Amino acid sequence: xxxxxxxxxxxxxxxxxxxxxxxxxxxxxxxxxxxxxxxxxxxxxxxxxxxxxxxxxxxxxxxxxxxxxxxxxxxxxxxxxxxxxxxxxxxxxxxxxxxxxxxxxxxxxxxxxxxxxxxxxxxxxxxxxxxxxxxxxxxxxxxxxxxxxxxxxxxxxxxxxxxxxxxxxxxxxxxxxxxxxxxxxxxxxxxxxxxxxxxxxxxxxxxxxxxxxxxxxxxxxxxxxxxxxxxxxxxxxxxxxxxxxxxxxxxxxxxxxxxxxxxxxxxxxxxxxxxxxxxxxxxxxxxxxxxxxxxxxxxxxxxxxxxxxxxxxxxxxxxxxxxxxxxxxxxxxxxxxxxxxxxxxxxxxxxxxxxxxxxxxxxxxxxxxxxxxxxxxxxxxxxxxxxx
Numbered sequence: 001x002x003x004x005x006x007x008x009x010x011x012x013x014x015x016x017x018x019x020x021x022x023x024x025x026x027x028x029x030x031x032x033x034x035x036x037x038x039x040x041x042x043x044x045x046x047x048x049x050x051x052x053x054x055x056x057x058x059x060x061x062x063x064x065x066x067x068x069x070x071x072x073x074x075x076x077x078x079x080x081x082x083x084x085x086x087x088x089x090x091x092x093x094x095x096x097x098x099x100x101x102x103x104x105x106x107x108x109x110x111x112x113x114x115x116x117x118x119x120x121x122x123x124x125x126x127x128x129x130x131x132x133x134x135x136x137x138x139x140x141x142x143x144x145x146x147x148x149x150x151x152x153x154x155x156x157x158x159x160x161x162x163x164x165x166x167x168x169x170x171x172x173x174x175x176x177x178x179x180x181x182x183x184x185x186x187x188x189x190x191x192x193x194x195x196x197x198x199x200x201x202x203x204x205x206x207x208x209x210x211x212x213x214x215x216x217x218x219x220x221x222x223x224x225x226x227x228x229x230x231x232x233x234x235x236x237x238x239x240x241x242x243x244x245x246x247x248x249x250x251x252x253x254x255x256x257x258x259x260x261x262x263x264x265x266x267x268x269x270x271x272x273x274x275x276x277x278x279x280x281x282x283x284x285x286x287x288x289x290x291x292x293x294x295x296x297x298x299x300x301x302x303x304x305x306x307x308x309x310x311x312x313x314x315x316x317x318x319x320x321x322x323x324x325x326x327x328x329x330x331x332x333x334x335x336x337x338x339x340x341x342x343x344x345x346x347x348x349x350x351x352x353x354x355x356x357x358x359x360x361x362x363x364x365x366x367x368x369x370x371x372x373x374x375x376x377x378x379x380x381x382x383x384x385x386x387x388x
Contacts, residue, residue, distance in 0.1 A: 039355060054351045061346055063338045065254050076347050083343030084364060090339065091326040091368065094264040098325055101265055102272025107302070109277050120273070127270035133334050135267055140259035140335045150246055159239040167253040168240035177231030185224045192219035256337035260329065268325045275317045279310035311383050319376040326368050340364055
């Protein structure tokens, strides 16, 4: 019996797929090598140093919004760390506030109150159709023009001043007990989360309810308060005082930070509002009717019945808006806020090492985006509807 004729291996579809991918990968590597070689040669011809050794050099520029100790004598590496922390703070606070603000607006658009619904819809329509950078300029100019000069600062509360330089507030002075108080707070946060999950499962099995206020208050407020009392209840404050052309001491919320945070929250919140509204409307109306027939109020129905089902529609596009807010924070350079992009641009101008600085910017925002996507994917998996 004659053996069947097998076609040549280069006609095999699986071989062609693998060979094509290997070929494309090889071409990309060759192209990358050529670009790297050309860039290295161009830098050498211009006597421009390459590498990240510049991070140890003296920065020689000031940063007004420095959450950690920093001066012009600090290194470029420390300056970039300051910018990184500023970006992280704006992104974290902005996303939290934008989600709450957008959720409120989304629910308000479906309100039975005619005035509230119309105001919410008008707000969403206006802010979704305005350029973000225009909003940042608007809030920055508004803050710097309306508020009085430093010499005529308004004392809102004792040792709390509002002026064109921002809001100066007193803060507690450093004390050896503060790290322990902070550690107790985070331990209480973790314990309250575990307790919440256990109580939630018990409620689903037995129907026995529990108080969120009592749970989180008992775990996150009382233990740190008790630790503070045991440490002698230190109350010494670092108060701001007028020195020269600004305030020294305390903590200052600068106009740049306020304008950036406010612009990002109001702008992104309008997009989140539409996501929340569409998510709520995706839930069948019979769910509302069933909850009403059981005697549940509208607020309780929304929190316990509608929103848990709407999350499957809300979370995927919400992830995109959270990522957008984080990346849009790079527009801080337009109003002079010292975020990572602004500090990296200054570093690039002083050192001339554009490739390294741009690579750092790309790496930072890529890391933030991947970390956010990982968390949101985990949350989406944890809140998915489990069906039989």
